[in-house]
Amino acid sequence: MPFRPRYTGLIDKYRDRLPVHDDTRIISLGEGNTPLIRLNNIPREIGKEVDIYVKYEGLNPTGSFKDRGMTMAVTKAVEEGSRAVICASTGNTSAAAAAYAARAGITAFVLIPEGKIAMGKLAQAMMHGSVVLQIRGNFDAGMRLVKEVAAEAPVTIVNSINPYRLQGQKTAAFEIIEELGRAPDYHCLPVGNAGNITAHWIGYCEYSAASGDHVTEACSFCKGHCTYAGGAIVGNRPKMVGYQAAGSAPFMRGHMVDDPDTVATAIRIGHPQSWDQAWKVREESGGWFDECSDEEILAAQKLLARKEGVFCEPASAASLAGALRDIKSGKIPEGSSVVCTLTGNGLKDPDTAIAQSQGGVVTIDAALEPVKAAILGNMK
Numbered sequence: 573m574p575f576r577p578r579y580t581g582l583i584d585k586y587r588d589r590l591p592v593h594d595d596t597r598i599i600s601l602g603e604g605n606t607p608l609i610r611l612n613n614i615p616r617e618i619g620k621e622v623d624i625y626v627k628y629e630g631l632n633p634t635g636s637f638k639d640r641g642m643t644m645a646v647t648k649a650v651e652e653g654s655r656a657v658i659c660a661s662t663g664n665t666s667a668a669a670a671a672y673a674a675r676a677g678i679t680a681f682v683l684i685p686e687g688k689i690a691m692g693k694l695a696q697a698m699m700h701g702s703v704v705l706q707i708r709g710n711f712d713a714g715m716r717l718v719k720e721v722a723a724e725a726p727v728t729i730v731n732s733i734n735p736y737r738l739q740g741q742k743t744a745a746f747e748i749i750e751e752l753g754r755a756p757d758y759h760c761l762p763v764g765n766a767g768n769i770t771a772h773w774i775g776y777c778e779y780s781a782a783s784g785d786h787v788t789e790a791c792s793f794c795k796g797h798c799t800y801a802g803g804a805i806v807g808n809r810p811k812m813v814g815y816q817a818a819g820s821a822p823f824m825r826g827h828m829v830d831d832p833d834t835v836a837t838a839i840r841i842g843h844p845q846s847w848d849q850a851w852k853v854r855e856e857s858g859g860w861f862d863e864c865s866d867e868e869i870l871a872a873q874k875l876l877a878r879k880e881g882v883f884c885e886p887a888s889a890a891s892l893a894g895a896l897r898d899i900k901s902g903k904i905p906e907g908s909s910v911v912c913t914l915t916g917n918g919l920k921d922p923d924t925a926i927a928q929s930q931g932g933v934v935t936i937d938a939a940l941e942p943v944k945a946a947i948l949g950n951m952k
């Protein structure tokens with residue numbers, strides 16, 4: 573077998589497209605390089621000729637795409653001499669910050685909304701030794717506090733307002749282009765703070781030959797940290813489509829929402845931090861925003877798990893729920909290629925999964941006959 577060097581994370585891989593130096597000490601857990609899985613059974617079931625791929629970001633080291641941004645944010649924080657990082661989080665940012673801070677040997681402070689984060693994420697933040705501050709308030713309140721305290725204490729904010737986060741996250745678009753040989757026609761994502769949809773657009777623009785005038789504009793998102801050098805390889809860019817949870821959909825309402833609510837806790841955000849950027853992404857890419865009910869989100873999560881063997885968390889399923897609806901209606905036409913980002917791993921939120929899988933467990937006596945009966949009565 574030909575020798576292939578060990579994969580050492582996305583900063584090493586895309587070093588020439590990221591704001592790092594040759595002697596930068598890289599804080600990595602081998603993030604990125606996640607599978608792009610082509611759906612087989614769901615497209616057949618809905619009877620549409622569409623190529624749907626899911627980018628399974630739940631397979632990052634801490635189980636969400638946040639690792640792509642966190643490897644950059646913590647690497648730069650350490651390079652700049654910071655001894656502590658801080659974030660507000662609906663769960664996954666805190667898990668990633670905790671793990672990368674542990675790796676770097678610095679302290680992570682995480683502010684989470686009391687009672688509104690999935691158990692797996694809380695377990696991660698605690699296990700990696702971060703200081704968990706559970707606030708009586710939602711993510712938006714936590715974000716406000718983080719900004720205030722960072723102005724007065726020596727801590728680096730690693731929320732997506734940290735420009736290095738988006739730089740790391742843009743690499744997901746690079747990976748997709750490298751696997752497909754082109755950009756997809758549509759790229760669908762769940763939207764909370766809208767950092768990730770913005771980061772993907774930056775990535776697609778940097779890889780696009782036809783985007784000469786747009787590159788500078790896209791790169792204004794990253795506040796000058798982009799190292800785009802003009803090495804264009806593909807001619808197309810996707811329409812970017814952002815789906816929100818209906819109870820937490822400021823982009824649909826056209827204004828901030830004060831009391832967001834949804835089962836998809838990772839996108840329970842009423843005051844998106846990348847508000848202006850995301851509107852620009854929609855406009856430049858020709859895409860759109862839409863909303864999905866909690867029922868649609870959970871149905872898509874279950875469908876994906878049962879028909880394709882892929883387990884994502886509820887927020888992640890918003891991308892597929894919305895895409896399937898738009899494919900069925902023809903808004904996304906037949907013949908298209910579609911990538912849906914599955915932002916986080918289903919194992920993060922076992923409570924929600926178990927609650928909607930009632931009847932999935934049968935209790936029987938430990939004897940041959942009842943086992944046999946259960947098998948014969950339950951074949952697909």
Ligand SMILES: *Cc1c(COP(=O)(O)O)cnc(C)c1O
Nearest residue numbers: 664764765766767768838915916
């Ligand atoms: C953070 C997160 C999102 C939202 O991403 P934004 O960049 O805030 O829009 C969606 N899904 C999961 C699982 C997340 O952790």
